Amino acid sequence: MNDHVALRKLLGDDKLAFSIGLDADKLSNPNTTEDDVIRMVRTAIDTHGENGGMVLLAFAPPGPLNDVLVREAFEYSRQKYAKN
Secondary structure (H helix, E strand, O other), X not given: OOOHHHHHHHHOOOOOOEEEOOOHHHHOOOOOOHHHHHXXXXXXXXXXXXXXXXXXXXXXXXXXXXXXXXXXXXXXXXHHHOOO
């Protein structure tokens, strides 16, 4: 509904945190694959996660897709943003 990318550019990286959701219809669709979920999570993180300020609010029905969502959000963001 909101153009988070434009708002971040307008307000700067350190002004607000945005709650970013994933497509709930797709997450609850029985035809959605694990690869679809991985792509959705990575796209959200790549688009909105730079310099912090992103809260991923996404849920799939209990089961394998939700497990993939949680694991991918943790592992991909950790890999991408961890300071060694």
